[in-house]
Amino acid sequence: xxxxxxxxxxxxxxxxxxxxxxxxxxxxxxxxxxxxxxxxxxxxxxxxxxxxxxxxxxxxxxxxxxxxxxxxxxxxxxxxxxxxxxxxxxxxxxxxxxxxxxxxxxxxxxxxxxxxxxxxxxxxxxxxxxxxxxxxxxxxxxxxxxxxxxxxxxxxxxxxxxxxxxxxxxxxxxxxxxxxxxxxxxxxxxxxxxxxxxxxxxxxxxxxxxxxxxxxxxxxxxxxxxxxxxxxxxxxxxxxxxxxxxxxxxxxxxxxxxxxxxxxxxxxxxxxxxxxxxxxxxxxxxxxxxxxxxxxxxxxxxxxxxxxxxxxxxxxxxxxxxxxxxxxxxxxxxxxxxxxxxxxxxxxxxxxxxxxxxxxxxxxxxxxxxxxxxxxxxxxxxxxxxxxxxx
Amino acid sequence: xxxxxxxxxxxxxxxxxxxxxxxxxxxxxxxxxxxxxxxxxxxxxxxxxxxxxxxxxxxxxxxxxxxxxxxxxxxxxxxxxxxxxxxxxxxxxxxxxxxxxxxxxxxxxxxxxxxxxxxxxxxxxxxxxxxxxxxxxxxxxxxxxxxxxxxxxxxxxxxxxxxxxxxxxxxxxxxxxxxxxxxxxxxxxxxxxxxxxxxxxxxxxxxxxxxxxxxxxxxxxxxxxxxxxxxxxxxxxxxxxxxxxxxxxxxxxxxxxxxxxxxxxxxxxxxxxxxxxxxxxxxxxxxxxxxxxxxxxxxxxxxxxxxxxxxxxxxxxxxxxxxxxxxxxxxxxxxxxxxxxxxxxxxxxxxxxxxxxxxxxxxxxxxxxxxxxxxxxxxxxxxxxxxxxxx
Numbered sequence: 001x002x003x004x005x006x007x008x009x010x011x012x013x014x015x016x017x018x019x020x021x022x023x024x025x026x027x028x029x030x031x032x033x034x035x036x037x038x039x040x041x042x043x044x045x046x047x048x049x050x051x052x053x054x055x056x057x058x059x060x061x062x063x064x065x066x067x068x069x070x071x072x073x074x075x076x077x078x079x080x081x082x083x084x085x086x087x088x089x090x091x092x093x094x095x096x097x098x099x100x101x102x103x104x105x106x107x108x109x110x111x112x113x114x115x116x117x118x119x120x121x122x123x124x125x126x127x128x129x130x131x132x133x134x135x136x137x138x139x140x141x142x143x144x145x146x147x148x149x150x151x152x153x154x155x156x157x158x159x160x161x162x163x164x165x166x167x168x169x170x171x172x173x174x175x176x177x178x179x180x181x182x183x184x185x186x187x188x189x190x191x192x193x194x195x196x197x198x199x200x201x202x203x204x205x206x207x208x209x210x211x212x213x214x215x216x217x218x219x220x221x222x223x224x225x226x227x228x229x230x231x232x233x234x235x236x237x238x239x240x241x242x243x244x245x246x247x248x249x250x251x252x253x254x255x256x257x258x259x260x261x262x263x264x265x266x267x268x269x270x271x272x273x274x275x276x277x278x279x280x281x282x283x284x285x286x287x288x289x290x291x292x293x294x295x296x297x298x299x300x301x302x303x304x305x306x307x308x309x310x311x312x313x314x315x316x317x318x319x320x321x322x323x324x325x326x327x328x329x330x331x332x333x334x335x336x337x338x339x340x341x342x343x344x345x346x347x348x349x350x351x352x353x354x355x356x357x358x359x360x361x362x363x364x365x366x367x368x369x370x371x372x373x374x375x376x377x378x379x380x381x382x383x384x385x386x387x388x389x390x391x
Numbered sequence: 392x393x394x395x396x397x398x399x400x401x402x403x404x405x406x407x408x409x410x411x412x413x414x415x416x417x418x419x420x421x422x423x424x425x426x427x428x429x430x431x432x433x434x435x436x437x438x439x440x441x442x443x444x445x446x447x448x449x450x451x452x453x454x455x456x457x458x459x460x461x462x463x464x465x466x467x468x469x470x471x472x473x474x475x476x477x478x479x480x481x482x483x484x485x486x487x488x489x490x491x492x493x494x495x496x497x498x499x500x501x502x503x504x505x506x507x508x509x510x511x512x513x514x515x516x517x518x519x520x521x522x523x524x525x526x527x528x529x530x531x532x533x534x535x536x537x538x539x540x541x542x543x544x545x546x547x548x549x550x551x552x553x554x555x556x557x558x559x560x561x562x563x564x565x566x567x568x569x570x571x572x573x574x575x576x577x578x579x580x581x582x583x584x585x586x587x588x589x590x591x592x593x594x595x596x597x598x599x600x601x602x603x604x605x606x607x608x609x610x611x612x613x614x615x616x617x618x619x620x621x622x623x624x625x626x627x628x629x630x631x632x633x634x635x636x637x638x639x640x641x642x643x644x645x646x647x648x649x650x651x652x653x654x655x656x657x658x659x660x661x662x663x664x665x666x667x668x669x670x671x672x673x674x675x676x677x678x679x680x681x682x683x684x685x686x687x688x689x690x691x692x693x694x695x696x697x698x699x700x701x702x703x704x705x706x707x708x709x710x711x712x713x714x715x716x717x718x719x720x721x722x723x724x725x726x727x728x729x730x731x732x733x734x735x736x737x738x739x740x741x742x743x744x745x746x747x748x749x750x751x752x753x754x755x756x757x758x759x760x761x762x763x764x765x766x767x768x769x770x771x772x773x774x775x776x777x778x779x780x781x782x
């Protein structure tokens with residue numbers, strides 16, 4: 001008898017982590033990561049917050065705490081939903097998670113039965129594919145256009161077979177950089193409501209818009225929508241602080257699952273982050289991140305336009321951290337990957353983002369970790385590798 | 392169609408958390424918790440460690456990190472296993488978890504198929520019952536004696552049906568305070584090896600021995616044993632730092648599950664804890680915790696002997712945080728609980744610690760949160776409530 005449970009056989013390993021190992025050499029220009037630029041981390045302010053919390057309430061801040069999470073932090077999140085998006089969400093319907101990745105695990109546990117149909121974007125977030133795979137769903141996918149999932153396909157898919165759950169990243173999606181238009185959000189929400197599909201709206205990048213206008217979340221069209229958030233991209237990912245807001249029945253099951261999973265999220269970090277948020281302007285801080293990422297995004301868009309031939313298509317994100325590139329169909333981005341490594345440049349081939357296969361000729365480019373000069377140099381090398389591919 | 396997954400129906404809610412809500416009133420003397428005494432937390436030293444980490448490597452300490460955990464912290468753990476227990480464990484076979492509770496979730500995911508026989512202690516740790524329940528095992532239990540699980544029953548159980556996994560807490564068990572004798576460890580290990588039972592040895596309290604001699608872990612008898620540890624009881628629970636060490640095949644599956652569950656454990660806390668451990672003597676710190684808990688344990692043992700009649704049996708732990716009380720069979724500790732609340736004293740009734748039912752006349756008493764005076768007063772009140780129980 002093998003000791004490993006059957007469910008683990010379906011869980012893809014992260015190809016990205018393998019790539020990151022290759023990318024550790026200092027000569028390599030890496031577009032493979034998905035990391036925020038560390039120069040944006042509020043190091044000094046977090047230090048001040050640590051000191052304050054430990055000097056004023058140290059014993060409490062180092063003790064066990066509640067499964068739901070620090071109430072003041074949940075209040076902060078609720079207030080921000082109201083101020084920024086006009087969403088009225090009670091702090092009581094928010095649960096703090098160990099990064100928004102954990103929210104995916106808890107949702108999988110709380111909702112997905114083996115064999116349930118779970119609808120993913122194509123391409124979709126790899127971490128969600130991994131987290132849900134553990135619970136052995138039957139994945140379906142809906143194709144992404146430049147404005148979000150194709151709503152005609154969406155309607156057909158929902159009509160053809162019971163879909164229990166849809167997972168999407170409407171703002172500056174990982175991996176594609178695509179943002180759902182207001183029209184797509186409204187039409188998709190209508191379809192989900194009609195066919196009784198539970199919606200998980202993940203929003204790790206929403207605050208990182210550097211051009212265009214904010215668009216209201218799908219949650220606006222559907223009060224029963226599950227909404228996820230994260231402090232990883234606007235404060236620090238090491239603190240592993242995210243959250244989930246969901247209707248009572250689901251939140252109750254998520255709470256039970258959370259208790260079984262790790263009792264509660266790191267309480268010291270919750271206290272420190274809350275102190276940081278209450279003593280500093282997070283809006284001002286986010287403004288500086290946006291300004292930086294816009295420069296990097298502009299450099300990458302300009303370099304691709306300059307060095308790649310027009311038959312290579314790519315997205316032009318209005319925020320977030322990623323550009324998605326589609327090569328002509330005959331190309332294989334895995335082959336390009338090997339050629340690129342020889343030119344000391346890396347990226348993530350698109351295949352792992354396709355939950356049910358496909359994506360051979362696609363790839364993801366991250367621009368938040370390099371200077372504009374490095375971006376120009378890296379894209380030039382990548383274009384050279386592309387042009388030298390033989391058939 | 393209900394939205395909640397079937398697996399959640401089997402997961403018991405923590406009765407303890409409900410009790411803790413009742414216990415919040417300041418008049419109440421609570422023996423219900425399982426919290427370390429916050430006066431032992433190294434607040435000032437953690438503050439120094441935060442400052443050092445942020446001032447010397449702040450950007451890195453706030454960035455994403457590896458799923459396995461901070462290598463130096465894993466090295467520290469490996470060295471301590473060698474120094475304290477003569478166990479040779481490579482840092483590479485250690486993975487840092489969000490508290491040892493998360494190790495239970497990851498083991499459940501990685502090993503338990505629906506319907507697998509999982510053997511628990513009776514009474515056993517509630518958090519493990521909860522964590523494993525999510526993966527729908529068939530629980531079996533083995534009765535605890537004052538020296539660990541009854542080995543005759545153990546052999547019968549293992550012979551009678553394939554047991555995939557055994558979970559136990561050999562040192563100062565939660566809830567019973569019982570420590571497995573060396574003989575029981577050796578005999579039990581022989582049985583597990585003979586019948587191919589995977590062993591999970593959880594050890595959150597092992598460092599908190601205040602009398603008697605340390606006993607080698609079962610892992611000594613079985614190199615394939617899975618061993619869990621935690622910094623919650625010797626440093627701070629809020630940091631949620633624990634670990635798992637397991638053979639390669641299992642660790643590989645656990646790593647994949649960890650990646651899907653939350654990418655990695657809070658890296659800032661790992662860095663801070665490691666700095667704390669490298670700049671301070673954890674042995675000295677543990678010595679002071681042991682001294683405090685021994686005073687509290689002695690006060691509780693003396694008070695029970697003084698106020699309770701001899702037909703009420705109780706354990707006399709050599710370490711850890713709990714005493715287990717067994718009332719004469721006709722008594723119901725839930726009824727005592729209601730009577731005790733009226734006397735402003737609380738404890739945890741024993742039933743939730745029985746994975747397959749039973750334990751009506753048992754209860755758990757925690758002594759780490761009260762002064763000896765309060766312990767004497769609380770036990771007196773509890774004995775009064777007991778004596779007044781009518782039939």
